[in-house]
Structure formats: C-alpha cells, structure tokens
Amino acid sequence: ExxxxxSGGGSVQAGGxxxxxxxxxxxxxxxxxxxxxxxxxxxxxxxxxxISIESGGTYYADSVKGRFTIAxxxxxxxxxxxxxxxxxxxxxxxxxxRSFSLLYCRTGGATHYGKGTPVTxxx
Numbered sequence: 001e002x003x004x005x006x007s008g009g010g011s012v013q014a015g016g017x018x019x020x021x022x023x024x025x026x027x028x029x030x031x032x033x034x035x036x037x038x039x040x041x042x043x044x045x046x047x048x049x050x051i052s053i054e055s056g057g058t059y060y061a062d063s064v065k066g067r068f069t070i071a072x073x074x075x076x077x078x079x080x081x082x083x084x085x086x087x088x089x090x091x092x093x094x095x096x097x098r099s100f101s102l103l104y105c106r107t108g109g110a111t112h113y114g115k116g117t118p119v120t121x122x123x
Contacts, residue, residue: 001026002024002025002026002027002098002111003023003024003026004022004023004024004096004097004098004113004114005022005023005096005114006020006021006022006094006114006117007020007021007117008020008021008117009093009094009117009118010118010119010120011119011120011121011122012086012119012120012121012122013121013122013123014086014087015085015086016086016121017082017083017084017086018086018119019080019083020081020083020094020096020119021080022034022036022078022079022080022081022096022114023076023077023078024077024078024079025077027098029074029077030053030054030074031054032053032099032101033050033051033052033053033098033099033100033101033102033104033105034050034051034053034072034079034096034098034099034105035047035048035050035051035096035097035099035105035106035110036048036049036068036070036079036081036094036095036097037094037095037096037108038090038092038093038094038095038119039092039093039095040089040091040092040093043092045095045108046108047059047097047105047106047107047108048060048063048064048068048094049061049064049068049069049070049081050070050099050105050106051070051071051072051079051102052102053072053074055102056072057102058102059102059105059106064090067083067085067086068081068082068083068084069081069082069084079096081094083119086119086121087121088121088123089121090119090121091119091120091121093116093117093118093119094116094117094118094119095116096113096114097110097111097113097114098110098111098112
C-alpha cells in the first residue's frame with residue numbers, strides 16, 4: 001500500500017522558515033517522482049516543487065523559485081521541502097504526492113497524495 005506521510009507544518013511569521021518532510025513507503029522510491037503540492041482556501045491545488053528520485057532533477061513553480069528547496073534522502077525514502085522567506089500567500093495545506101515522473105508532476109499530475117500538513121504564514 002502506497003503511503004505518504006507529511007510532517008513539519010505549522011504557523012510562522014512572514015520571513016520565517018519551515019521544513020516539511022514526506023516519508024514514503026509501499027513502493028520502489030527510485031522509480032517515481034515526488035512532488036509537493038499546496039491548496040489554499042478557495043483555490044485549486046497546485047504543484048510547487050517536484051523531484052525525480054532517480055535523476056535528482058527538480059522543478060519549482062515561479063511563485064516559490066529561489067525561496068523553496070526540494071531534496072530527497074533516498075536511504076530514508078524521505079523528501080523534504082525547505083521553505084524560506086515565507087509570505088502570507090504561502091498559507092495553504094501542503095501535500096506530498098507520488099508522481100510518475102518529473103514532467104507529470106510539474107503539470108499537476110499525481111497518483112497518490114498524503115493527508116497534508118497545514119502551513120500558516122502571518123504578516
């Protein structure tokens with residue numbers, strides 16, 4: 001059974017940092033891409049960062065480029081999202097997702113999602 005478990009969300013003031021973690025299990029980690037998606041109230045879910053586990057290639061949405069960093073620890077089957085210089089518009093529920101590939105992820109595609117972790121950025 002595919003499982004994706006997020007942790008690390010919380011509340012922070014604008015300009016602060018948070019690190020999200022996604023622990024993956026139930027599949028061959030290196031065969032897939034992993035993405036971080038977010039959904040703010042009243043908005044559609046969007047991919048903010050993706051990583052190809054095999055190649056290490058990454059994708060970032062323009063809105064987070066230069067502020068967020070995605071990385072994987074293949075020995076732990078875990079993907080991280082380091083978020084810095086947070087803005088109130090980053091407030092959302094953040095989901096870890098498994099995707100067929102980096103390209104599939106960056107176009108918003110995913111096969112499984114975790115339950116999400118909330119991030120609130122206050123001004």
